[in-house]
Amino acid sequence: MLLPPLAALLAVGAVVAYFPTVEPATQAYDQALVDIGLALGNHVRVTPTEYRFDLPPAVEQVLRTDRFDHIYYRVMSPSGLEIAGDVELPAPPGDAVAHNTVFNGEKVRVVSVQSPCGRSACTVLVGETMVKRDRLARDVLLQGLFPEILIALATLVIVWFGVKRGLQPLERLSDEIKARASGDLRPIDAAGAPEEARPLVGAMNGLLEEVSAASRRQQRFLADAAHQLRTPLAGLQAHTELALAEPMPDACRAQLEQVHQATIRTARLANQLLALARAEPGARSSASPIDLRSVAEAEADAWVRQALARDVDLGFELEAAPVDGDALLLREALSNLVHNALEYSNRGARVTVRTGRRNGHAFLEVEDDGPGIAPQERVRVLERFYRVPGTPGTGSGLGLAIVQQIALSHAAGVFILDGAAGGCRVGITFPHG
Amino acid sequence: MRLLIVEDDAPLASGLRRILEAEGHAVDVTARGEEAVLAATHEKFDLVILDIGLPQMDGFEVLRRLRSGGADRGGPTPVLVLTARDAVEDRVRGLDLGADDYMVKPFAMPELTARVRALLRRSQAHGGPRIAHGPLTLDTVARRAFLRSEPLELAAREWAVLEVLLARVEKIVSKEAIIQAVAGWGEELSPNAIEVYVSRLRSKLEPAGIKIRTVRGFGYMLEEYK
Numbered sequence: 001m002l003l004p005p006l007a008a009l010l011a012v013g014a015v016v017a018y019f020p021t022v023e024p025a026t027q028a029y030d031q032a033l034v035d036i037g038l039a040l041g042n043h044v045r046v047t048p049t050e051y052r053f054d055l056p057p058a059v060e061q062v063l064r065t066d067r068f069d070h071i072y073y074r075v076m077s078p079s080g081l082e083i084a085g086d087v088e089l090p091a092p093p094g095d096a097v098a099h100n101t102v103f104n105g106e107k108v109r110v111v112s113v114q115s116p117c118g119r120s121a122c123t124v125l126v127g128e129t130m131v132k133r134d135r136l137a138r139d140v141l142l143q144g145l146f147p148e149i150l151i152a153l154a155t156l157v158i159v160w161f162g163v164k165r166g167l168q169p170l171e172r173l174s175d176e177i178k179a180r181a182s183g184d185l186r187p188i189d190a191a192g193a194p195e196e197a198r199p200l201v202g203a204m205n206g207l208l209e210e211v212s213a214a215s216r217r218q219q220r221f222l223a224d225a226a227h228q229l230r231t232p233l234a235g236l237q238a239h240t241e242l243a244l245a246e247p248m249p250d251a252c253r254a255q256l257e258q259v260h261q262a263t264i265r266t267a268r269l270a271n272q273l274l275a276l277a278r279a280e281p282g283a284r285s286s287a288s289p290i291d292l293r294s295v296a297e298a299e300a301d302a303w304v305r306q307a308l309a310r311d312v313d314l315g316f317e318l319e320a321a322p323v324d325g326d327a328l329l330l331r332e333a334l335s336n337l338v339h340n341a342l343e344y345s346n347r348g349a350r351v352t353v354r355t356g357r358r359n360g361h362a363f364l365e366v367e368d369d370g371p372g373i374a375p376q377e378r379v380r381v382l383e384r385f386y387r388v389p390g391t392p393g394t395g396s397g398l399g400l401a402i403v404q405q406i407a408l409s410h411a412a413g414v415f416i417l418d419g420a421a422g423g424c425r426v427g428i429t430f431p432h433g
Numbered sequence: 434m435r436l437l438i439v440e441d442d443a444p445l446a447s448g449l450r451r452i453l454e455a456e457g458h459a460v461d462v463t464a465r466g467e468e469a470v471l472a473a474t475h476e477k478f479d480l481v482i483l484d485i486g487l488p489q490m491d492g493f494e495v496l497r498r499l500r501s502g503g504a505d506r507g508g509p510t511p512v513l514v515l516t517a518r519d520a521v522e523d524r525v526r527g528l529d530l531g532a533d534d535y536m537v538k539p540f541a542m543p544e545l546t547a548r549v550r551a552l553l554r555r556s557q558a559h560g561g562p563r564i565a566h567g568p569l570t571l572d573t574v575a576r577r578a579f580l581r582s583e584p585l586e587l588a589a590r591e592w593a594v595l596e597v598l599l600a601r602v603e604k605i606v607s608k609e610a611i612i613q614a615v616a617g618w619g620e621e622l623s624p625n626a627i628e629v630y631v632s633r634l635r636s637k638l639e640p641a642g643i644k645i646r647t648v649r650g651f652g653y654m655l656e657e658y659k
Binding site for chain 2: 234236237238239308317
């Protein structure tokens with residue numbers, strides 16, 4: 001992310017360092033060529049008939065000698081006649097005194113010098129290949145760039161460490177939020193957060209507070225809805241049961257019996273919908289250390305009475321099974337499992353409620369010797385309102401969905417296995433405890 | 434027996450009244466908590482059936498005043514709490530304040546009448562020396578039992594087990610609880626021994642229609658006499 005701007009900065013730096021260094025060097029090299037031109041101009045002899053250029057070979061040797069570059073020259077009379085030298089050497093265009101051009105296939109720098117010839121001035125062009133100058137430019141660029149690259153790299157490292165270090169508290173914060181249980185709406189502890197992140201933590205806490213307030217409102221609404229729904233249902237149930245105790249025609253009784261059954265189903269459905277809503281993420285309010293064994297024992301009376309009414313042998317194998325959970329929800333889950341087992345068992349069936357620990361995991365389960373659940377149906381029965389086709393009875397298809405929802409809200413898992421004597425064994429395994 | 438129903442839902446209140454009257458009780462009904470407190474202060478009821486979700490003074494407050502005020506002349510009046518809110522807090526608060534039992538609405542009427550009978554029996558048993566269960570009568574002072582007016586021979590341990598079960602009709606009594614109630618200081622009683630006593634009790638009581646259920650892996654339950 002930081003690389004493109006840094007590269008641009010480097011380029012600008014190189015250019016800025018280049019011109020102030022290369023410009024004076026170019027002028028110095030040009031001046032040397034001018035000096036050569038003036039020296040050459042001194043060798044022009046003006047006679048009445050001609051311009052003569054007398055350059056002793058030794059002098060030419062000296063003038064032309066350079067460690068790196070070839071020197072070319074061209075001498076022209078004031079009227080433009082060629083006097084001596086390399087006649088092809090290109091003159092600077094117009095009034096320019098120096099230019100870069102190409103000669104004999106090489107880049108050359110050519111300067112033009114006016115040298116006195118009698119009353120007028122001859123033009124001396126001096127050209128030089130550009131090996132020195134190119135090397136200088138390269139050296140300047142490299143020498144300028146090298147420290148800049150070093151500085152840039154150092155900057156990158158410092159910035160990387162700085163940003164990482166600066167973001168560490170934010171990462172801790174995000175780890176803390178990720179590690180939260182679903183439905184944990186307590187405010188985030190702002191004390192550990194860095195100064196810069198405090199407003200963010202504050203804003204998130206505000207949001208969490210709003211969400212948990214909404215959740216509390218929903219809870220209250222549920223409680224109110226439960227009350228509103230259950231009281232009239234209780235009245236309805238009371239009166240149908242009273243009416244059924246009266247003498248009446250058989251047809252009438254059969255119909256009233258239907259009303260009574262529907263009332264009981266409606267009451268159960270209302271209870272189940274409330275349980276389902278209570279087990280929603282965010283609604284779980286009261287997790288505390290509890291023993292599944294005591295959850296089962298607390299409700300055993302009611303289950304045994306139901307079992308007696310159906311002539312089912314309901315038994316218990318209860319061992320200690322400590323978990324962190326919501327007692328009300330766990331009792332609801334276990335009640336649903338027992339209810340299912342009783343509902344789908346025949347007279348004389350055996351149903352067993354178990355709690356305990358298996359492989360270090362606390363569990364609760366209910367085993368029956370009823371018709372069982374086919375393996376291919378075992379995932380679908382956990383869906384809301386799904387009933388295995390052909391199932392007798394009047395269930396809503398919510399029982400196991402509630403068990404599943406409650407298990408999820410405890411980070412626990414539902415299992416459905418074959419029973420030891422036919423039927424099935426359905427329960428919840430808890431992650432730890 | 435004299436019963437007070439405190440319930441603001443008129444259809445439910447009238448249904449409860451008719452059912453309990455059919456059981457042979459004298460029943461008063463009020464929809465308001467203030468009236469309930471007032472009535473219980475001036476008159477003696479054998480049982481109060483109290484709805485928690487009352488307008489104005491709610492059931493918790495009524496219960497608190499019944500228990501703290503001078504309303505309980507001649508021993509505490511048993512209170513059966515009715516609630517539509519099954520949140521744990523509601524239940525715990527209800528029982529902490531001295532409710533004797535609770536039921537979550539809606540409920541089946543046989544369940545209600547069974548609970549009412551159990552509460553009345555318990556409160557009678559506190560004072561009275563006689564415990565009755567269908568054709569069975571226990572005279573706890575004379576320590577003599579009668580079945581259909583015929584004397585019934587019971588060994589001391591059988592008597593103790595029966596007494597525990599009679600105190601909790603329709604409730605499961607765990608074997609451990611029976612052992613605790615029956616065994617003397619420093620005495621070791623095995624669950625097997627309890628099974629023996631229960632089986633002897635069964636052979637004596639079942640011909641008269643009194644049933645002791647075995648709840649597998651848990652304990653025993655004396656069934657409501659029908």
